[in-house]
Amino acid sequence: MTDKQNLVRYVLRLGDDALILGHRLSEWTSRAPFLEEDLGLTNVALDFVGRARMFYQYAAQLRGGDTTEDTFAYTRDVREFSNLLICELPRGDFAFTITRQFLYDAFALPFLQQLKQSSDSQLAAIAAKAEKESTYHLRRGREWIMRLGDGTEESRQRMLDALDQLWGYTPELFEVDELEQELIDAGIAVDSRALQSVWITTVSETLTAATLPVPETTWTANGGRSGIHTESLGYLLAELQYMQRAYPGLRW
Amino acid sequence: MMPWLPSKRSVVSSALTLRNKWDRLMADHLQLFEVFIRSRRGLDHKHVGSLHADDPEQALEYARDVYTRRGEGVSIWVVASKDITASQESDCDSFYDPLDDKPYRHASMYELPEGVDSL
Numbered sequence: 001m002t003d004k005q006n007l008v009r010y011v012l013r014l015g016d017d018a019l020i021l022g023h024r025l026s027e028w029t030s031r032a033p034f035l036e037e038d039l040g041l042t043n044v045a046l047d048f049v050g051r052a053r054m055f056y057q058y059a060a061q062l063r064g065g066d067t068t069e070d071t072f073a074y075t076r077d078v079r080e081f082s083n084l085l086i087c088e089l090p091r092g093d094f095a096f097t098i099t100r101q102f103l104y105d106a107f108a109l110p111f112l113q114q115l116k117q118s119s120d121s122q123l124a125a126i127a128a129k130a131e132k133e134s135t136y137h138l139r140r141g142r143e144w145i146m147r148l149g150d151g152t153e154e155s156r157q158r159m160l161d162a163l164d165q166l167w168g169y170t171p172e173l174f175e176v177d178e179l180e181q182e183l184i185d186a187g188i189a190v191d192s193r194a195l196q197s198v199w200i201t202t203v204s205e206t207l208t209a210a211t212l213p214v215p216e217t218t219w220t221a222n223g224g225r226s227g228i229h230t231e232s233l234g235y236l237l238a239e240l241q242y243m244q245r246a247y248p249g250l251r252w
Numbered sequence: 253m254m255p256w257l258p259s260k261r262s263v264v265s266s267a268l269t270l271r272n273k274w275d276r277l278m279a280d281h282l283q284l285f286e287v288f289i290r291s292r293r294g295l296d297h298k299h300v301g302s303l304h305a306d307d308p309e310q311a312l313e314y315a316r317d318v319y320t321r322r323g324e325g326v327s328i329w330v331v332a333s334k335d336i337t338a339s340q341e342s343d344c345d346s347f348y349d350p351l352d353d354k355p356y357r358h359a360s361m362y363e364l365p366e367g368v369d370s371l
Contacts (some may be wrong), residue, residue, distance in 0.1 A: 036314040
């Protein structure tokens with residue numbers, strides 16, 4: 001029997017990835033390059049926030065008591081968030097947002113396909129719903145990567161810069177710690193290590209089609225899963241949690 | 253005259269430059285597409301609006317994001333607006349007026365058989 005505490009921590013990891021990335025995407029609302037893309041990006045942001053809610057609701061149900069989804073979103077501090085670092089990096093320019101999203105979606109899709117097989121039926125159900133969204137996100141991302149990578153001199157340069165800034169955060173996607181190993185053995189969690197080859201194939205194909213080089217890994221950063229974050233997460237949470245921090249328990 | 257303020261002319265001209273840049277951007281990179289959607293219970297695609305996109309593939313994705321957010325459709329068509337040939341207002345006289353004196357083309361002349369309530 002798996003420790004329920006560990007299951008809660010795992011579910012929160014997945015919820016944190018979705019909430020933080022969704023929040024970063026939502027920062028584009030009303031600021032995207034043109035109206036249609038504004039709606040497109042906002043739709044993706046909403047998909048991620050919706051995904052976060054499903055994971056948080058499940059975690060709240062597991063924990064019991066007074067805990068709700070809002071407890072996790074609004075009352076935890078930086079060190080208690082366990083999202084991957086790539087999700088929290090500031091939104092940067094449009095090329096950076098698109099590149100981050102593509103690198104993440106190329107991981108999220110096979111991840112969710114595996115999570116659908118989880119022995120935990122709640123996680124499997126959430127994964128089934130999210131998989132459809134991620135299929136669409138990845139399609140969108142792929143086309144943008146090609147459009148920008150093989151676009152103008154400026155768009156290409158911005159893509160190269162974005163890849164350069166992001167690449168070192170991708171190895172963290174495939175790390176498995178003790179907690180996850182325990183849940184993998186129980187048939188609940190996804191073994192992310194096994195997804196790396198699918199991911200690099202998807203990414204290389206798209207980058208090559210976009211005439212962009214596949215970067216070399218010269219540095220790596222990690223720590224998100226154990227609460228060691230970049231400074232930008234604190235600023236993000238300050239905005240996200242402002243209302244509940246200023247007026248605890250506020251409802252509307 | 254306050255020398256530290258930009259002259260009115262230069263403000264207007266930079267606003268115009270910006271406007272021109274935007275128009276050029278839209279004209280150079282984005283085309284206008286018309287969007288048609290077939291609803292869940294409909295048999296035909298109906299025109300719902302238009303949008304800007306870089307190519308037909310992207311137009312299809314934006315149509316999904318802009319016009320089917322509430323599950324309005326099961327099928328989408330996008331057509332480049334420039335590919336539509338439209339009748340002009342000036343054609344009205346020759347197109348439609350000659351039909352005004354041909355009431356026999358309407359079914360209203362027929363007596364309805366018994367059992368047919370509406371036609």
